[in-house]
Amino acid sequence: LSGALPAIDGSALTGVGKVLQVVTATDSTQLVLATSTYTDVGLSANITLRDTSSKVLVMWGTQCQNPAGASGGWGTRLVRGATNIYTSANQYESYLAADQRMSKEHKNLASPATTASLTYKIQVGCYLNRSLTFNQGGNQSQIILMEIGA
Numbered sequence: 001l002s003g004a005l006p007a008i009d010g011s012a013l014t015g016v017g018k019v020l021q022v023v024t025a026t027d028s029t030q031l032v033l034a035t036s037t038y039t040d041v042g043l044s045a046n047i048t049l050r051d052t053s054s055k056v057l058v059m060w061g062t063q064c065q066n067p068a069g070a071s072g073g074w075g076t077r078l079v080r081g082a083t084n085i086y087t088s089a090n091q092y093e094s095y096l097a098a099d100q101r102m103s104k105e106h107k108n109l110a111s112p113a114t115t116a117s118l119t120y121k122i123q124v125g126c127y128l129n130r131s132l133t134f135n136q137g138g139n140q141s142q143i144i145l146m147e148i149g150a
Contacts, residue, residue, distance in 0.1 A: 017149065018150075020149045022144065023146075026140045026142045033131070037125055043141050046117055049112065052115055056120075058107065060105070060144070063103035064136070073126075078123075
């Protein structure tokens with residue numbers, strides 16, 4: 001192979017998603033929770049889409065410690081405004097033995113069909129109302145919002 005290769009330019013590609021913007025937020029506030037009711041954990045982010053046809057790829061991680069006592073677990077919910085977008089299969093998808101710590105990652109692709117400002121937030125609920133500690137010791141949880149355009 002010899003000679004110069006032509007420059008590659010993706011501007012003519014169609015039907016391929018492009019990342020138009022990325023928004024991130026972190027939360028390190030320790031929260032002790034003992035309820036199966038899904039509760040805000042302080043992890044949220046806002047995004048204003050550039051186009052109504054854009055999609056939002058939401059990725060988030062939560063972490064938890066079971067300080068002592070009986071085994072337990074937690075479930076996760078993604079909420080946009082007041083609308084539930086995603087709920088994990090159950091509230092023990094992440095199962096913890098006594099004094100164990102674990103993190104769980106999730107992702108969701110949403111099609112909100114708007115250019116209004118959107119707030120995505122994370123909620124958690126504890127299996128059988130067991131007491132669990134989120135962001136124990138100041139560890140961080142994170143949410144990432146990516147606008148994907150056509």
